[in-house]
Amino acid sequence: MMNSAPAVDVRALCVVRGGRPVLQGIDLTVARGSVTGLLGPSGCGKTTLLRSIVGVQRIESGEVRVLGLPAGAPTLRDRVGYVTQAPSVYTDLSVLANLRYFAEVLGAPRTDPDRVLDEVGLGEHGKDLVGRLSGGQRARVSLAAALLGTPELLVLDEPTVGLDPVLRQELWRLFHRLAAGGATLLVSSHVMDEAARCTALLLMREGRLLAHDTPRALLDATGAEDIEGAFLSLVADAAPATSERAR
Amino acid sequence: MNIRRTLATAHRVLLQLRSDPRTVAMLLLVPCLLIVLLRYAFDGRQEVFDSLGAPLLGIFPMIVMFLVTAVATLRERTTGTLERLLTMPLGRLDLLLGYALAFGLVALVQGLLAFGLTVGLLGLDIAGPSWALLAVAVADGLLGMALGLFVSAFAATEFQAVQFMPAFLLPQLLLCGLFTPRDTMADWLHAISDVLPLSYAVDAMNRLTSETGFGGAVAADLAVVLGCTLLALGLGAVTLRRRTA
Secondary structure, three states: OOOOOOOEEEEEEEEEEOOEEEEEEEEEEEOOOOEEEEEOOOOOOHHHHHHHHHOOEOOOEEEEEEOOEEOOOHHHOOOEEEEOOOOOOOOOOEHHHHHHHHHHHHOOOOOHHHHHHHHOOOHHHOOOEHHHOOHHHHHHHHHHHHHOOOOOEEEEEOOOOOOOHHHHHHHHHHHHHHHHOOOEEEEEEOOHHHHHHOOEEEEEEOOEEEEEEOHHHHHHHHOOOOHHHHHHHHHHHHHHHHHHHHO | OOHHHHHHHHHHHHHHHHOOHHHHHHHHHHHHHHHHHHHHHOOOOHHHHHHHHHHHHHHHHHHHHHHHHHHHHHHHHHOOHHHHHHOOOOOHHHHHHHHHHHHHHHHHHHHHHHHHHHHHHOOOOOOOOHHHHHHHHHHHHHHHHHHHHHHHHHOOOHHHHHHHHHHHHHHHHHHOOOOOOHHHOOHHHHHHHHOOHHHHHHHHHHHHHHOOOOOHHHHHHHHHHHHHHHHHHHHHHHHOOOOEO
């Protein structure tokens, strides 16, 4: 099934939700084996872009290809793992019962639930009811479910939100371990200091892509000291152009 | 459609039910309790219980199954697990049939309990075969389940889902022939009742009450009830969209 197509290839993607343009002509590629961060303020369209890549978003125009296939193609369904922002697991089932069910749906190996549980550091909570876990633990159950079946592309919508610094660091280590094992990760965040942990960055604002580069190159190009500074400098550069167009 | 995924889904739904024993107890016992109330509300007038017992044996499970299924599937939609499942290799029919199997099993147990109570302990006397009574009762439970699955697509909150009971089921209850025979209704009401599935459920029960044997008319009514169940499941599948706005 492997081919040389990029993990994600988006061309001129436009999405309209509720009469309002949410994505306005996005072009991007995500290289295989990368840990790509999708950064931008809340409400800038990150989730909509991720949903388009997973193939659950109705799009207005443009093209989204994933692993060389149209996004949402049936044969992609066990090759792409998706974690929504709110943990999407059954609160009235135990952690393992959740994972066993999703593993069965995916046709993943029977040993997978225990494996992914250890990977997200919840090995001792297998028998706990998800409803009794903390918010951060629930988020990790949701992440664990996406790791079942070892997908080639993982699309993670703010997976580290609300986690303490130690856990965040552990999760980023896990992301890099997965990438080293051949997976591609696309991780959104509105916390700019997570950018340094990515191998490639996509900066988004108001439905448009501001920049697409490595963290190092972005810092060099803008002369900023951190990604937050680089982002602000890019916004400042883009502003005159938009007001001119408005005239 | 994939057997393994359907069975896994049914198993998961049953596990969820098991973690909520109060709901299971109410699912199984409330119809029984209502039938006992009916029996003693007409104490000493066995002929009234005999004529109402069979239709209500079909109606109570239908209402209970409708509510439970509508809320359960709505919860699947609102908690994001439905979206997760639809990004996975799970067919829409796998999901619906999984639900149908799990709740169908509940409907069967519920039907057996209510039937045993009504015919065994309370001495309901009908002309037709009692196994047919059980079959129609279980079919009614399945119909309630399928309708609940379908209407959950049109509810955004659990409050709305619960309101579908009076909005969707009570008109059927009023027109099904329980309160007044359908052929004495005004033509337009009769016409409406002709397209409501509960009318056929009650027709079947009334025939079993008054006619001996399992006639073709009962079989036809039962077929309409099962056909509506399949239709509601099919419409439910259409409302499950992988791509949403």
